[in-house]
Amino acid sequence: MKINKAQLNLSIDMLMFILMVPIAGIGFLIKYVLVPGFKRNAIYGRDVELYYWGMDRHQWGAIHLILSFILLFLLLLHIVFHWKQIVGIFKRMVPVKALRVILSVLLVIFTFVFGISPFFLTPEIKENVWNHEEHSEKGKAYSSEERQHKKRIEAQPVIDKPKEAVFNENTPPKRENHQHKHRAEIEIYGNMTINDVAQKYNVSAQELAKIIHVPDGHNNERLGRLRKSYPFQLNDLRDFIESEIKLKAISVPNNRK
Incomplete structure (x- = not known):
């Protein structure tokens, strides 16, 4: 039994729809259910690991990536099989040739920036100054009075220590590293x-x-x-x-x- 072009296009469209559903669902799962570490501590009150069907958020993320690659491949096939139709509709929608060229160039740039460039980028590295206690505080809801009181405390000048609190020469120097x-x-x-x-x-x-x-x-x-x-x-x-x-x-x- 031969599959004609219309049946092939319909099969590709159905597969794309079937893939889009789990891609969206896994994204919601990672975002709202298998939350990252500091949110887990705030929600569950302790350090726990979250799993769904025996897999953590990183494993689900890997599945999400694989499904995304398959969807992109099917999308390219869809464009190839409908290329003449796409070009004809595009010409009718944008009759001015110069405008069509500009829109095409912008589309190529958009595709490169958001679709291809991530494979060649390096992340920005910044020191993480928050600890677990600060993360847990972010999950708390503070009233406007509490926030203002906290700002006033942080804005108070540092008071010099009395002479009795000054360390003598035998006091070991303070070490500013991870040992403390x-x-x-x-x-x-x-x-x-x-x-x-x-x-x-x-x-x-x-x-x-x-x-x-x-x-x-x-x-x-x-x-x-x-x-x-x-x-x-x-x-x-x-x-x-x-x-x-x-x-x-x-x-x-x-x-x-």
């Missing part, structure tokens, strides 16, 4: 790996794996995926890193002696 991070500032997410955490906080990846009872060979897997097979919490890693930071902070003055 509070536990709330230890940022660990489900899309990170054990090696990522170890490199970020300068601790042993092998020790991190032992703490959460993960065998060797899984240091490059995402923590969210590992939690499906090994019962641990991200707070277990934060507790270990905090203890390591405290030990390093204590050892620094002892080494100076």
Whole structure:
């Protein structure tokens, strides 16, 4: 049985519609259900990982991307099979040739900027100055009086410490690095790996794996995926890193002696 051009076009159109539905649905799922880390803490009050059908938001994002590529391929086929019809309608809609050229050039530029250029771009890197506590505060609703009171407190000048509070020469100098991070500032997410955490906080990846009872060979897997097979919490890693930071902070003055 041969498929004529009309049947082929209809099949492509139906496939495009079938693909657009899950693409939109997965987008809504990632945006409103499988929310990112700081929103999860604000909604659920603790550090949890969210899954739907056994997959987290990053895995659903990968499926969303694959479906988008398939939809784009079908769209190109649709344009190719309807090219003569598209050109004829375009000429009737825009009878002036110069205007047609301008619109065509603008369409090509638009397609390149929003469709092709992302494959060649590099992101802007900025330091993240928010910690988990600040993220949780963003989820709270403040009244206008509370916001004004908070601004007045932040605008108050810094008062010099009394002489009694001045440190003597034996007081170890304050170190402005990650060794004095509070536990709330230890940022660990489900899309990170054990090696990522170890490199970020300068601790042993092998020790991190032992703490959460993960065998060797899984240091490059995402923590969210590992939690499906090994019962641990991200707070277990934060507790270990905090203890390591405290030990390093204590050892620094002892080494100076």
